[in-house]
Amino acid sequence: MAPRGAPPSPPPPDAGRDLLSPEQRLDWLRLIRAENVGPRTFRVLINQFGGAAAALQALPGLARRGGRLMPPKVPSRAEAQAEMEGLARLGARLVALGEGDYPATLRALDDAPPLLAVRGRGEILRLPKVAIVGARNASGAGRSFAARLARDLGAAGWVVVSGLARGIDAAAHEASLDAGTVGVFAGGLARPYPPENLDLIETIAERGALVSEMPLAWEPRARDFPRRNRLVSGLALGVVVVEAAERSGSLITARLAGEQGREVFAVPGSPLDPRAGGTNRLLKQGATLVTEAADVVGVLAPMLGRQATDQDLAAPAPAAPPPAPDDDVRARILELLSPVPMPVDEIIRLSGAGAAEVQIVLLELELAGRLERPGTGRVALR
Structure with a gap:
């Protein structure tokens, strides 16, 4: 015998609303598909630079300061558009974190995919x-x-x-x-x-x-x-x-x-x-x-009755990108890092640097391929 349980209420009329313009969606797709950018890095980049377009412009400089000679590979607008068109031919679409069809439970994760490819009935999500x-x-x-x-x-x-x-x-x-x-x-x-x-x-x-966070043909x-x-x-x-x-x-x-x-x-x-x-x-x-x-x-x-409470990544942008830390701050942060995972909060405390400065240095190293984020709030050198 099936357990009793009232069916959930229908979603509100605007539950499937889009929060991103077509141009912003392309920028989000290019950023999450960029080399060395995963969901956690994407979130940090958006928080630091206020939007995907500004983050894309900052990637080469960040990677260079992290020790990489060549800029990270980033899909062109044409390549991103081709992926979106391929999804459409399959009857699928990209749902952005914070949009109505994006699952609230998934949204609460710190490594939630910023874009989820969805094929089928989005309301089920x-x-x-x-x-x-x-x-x-x-x-x-x-x-x-x-x-x-x-x-x-x-x-x-x-x-x-x-x-x-x-x-x-x-x-x-x-x-x-x-x-x-x-x-x-x-x-x-x-x-x-x-x-x-x-x-x-x-x-x-x-x-x-059907859902996936991976590129269409992966x-x-x-x-x-x-x-x-x-x-x-x-x-x-x-x-x-x-x-x-x-x-x-x-x-x-x-x-x-x-x-x-x-x-x-x-x-x-x-x-x-x-x-x-x-x-x-x-x-x-x-x-x-x-x-x-x-x-x-x-x-x-x-x-x-519990709802996800984390802030939308589509929040208003800050007035300007944060300045790059000076060499002394960068050296203190680098000295603390090793292959052993370490909490970011501990790096901030021990280095005496500001949280924004630490995040910028970690971004530089990650985009250079020298850092990984093995778990919530932790980082380690590769």
Whole structure:
């Protein structure tokens, strides 16, 4: 029996509004596709320079001061326009952070994609979501349970999110087509994966939504799947792991969910089945045990009134770009950095430099390919 739950209220009439002009959208696309610019760097650049156009102009100088001889590669306006036209031919579009169809749960992440490629029914992204993930080589019982869970959650008004993989993912997507499902790509929308799920992917495009943060024709690589997993968990209020071995991508999704402040649920399994090793360990670590959809709804339903509160990246621009720090400030900051990740707040405290000065130096190093941001608020030398 499906758990009770009132369907969510319809979105307001302006929920799909655009916040960016066509020119601004092109600039955002060029900036996020620029070499060494990821979601966190994009956010810092926008905050420092007030807009994508100003940030694009600043990139060569920043990278040069960071020690790079050649400027970072930036797509031309024609290349960005070609990607947008390719998306349109596929029936997809780019949704910017802060716009109505951009999921509020995803927006709250510090590494939220500034632009999300969306194919299908964008309004589904505004509804409350639960992720269901698990083993690719799932047992028949595991697939059956994932399907039942997805159907019951859909009946209670929840959209199911998963990663389009074979096994548990596919079972959850198929069972939630009527109520709504969201599939997250590891590559670009023009590179669906795995091939055996092409029919399912096309059906989701018609009845649900497909999303990706990657360039349209990007071929997924092994390291792109953990990046995809953070979107699966970030889109949802909670993640249910149905079957997972001790070392599996589903456990990565569960770990990311915990880091993002999401609820983690796990379905218990036989200790004799290796596919239950990961889920049983999650339960030992404090994940909520799930035997029916009501276990999930009971935990997540009270969260529906909470709203994302982070500031739009489309906020008004400052009057002028910040000045470059002098050599003494830059030297003090560089001396503190190492391959060991360090909180940015600690760099500010120990260096005695201003927060804006530290951010500029970190940007210079990152755009030069010398710095990485391994986690929330931390940086390390490469």
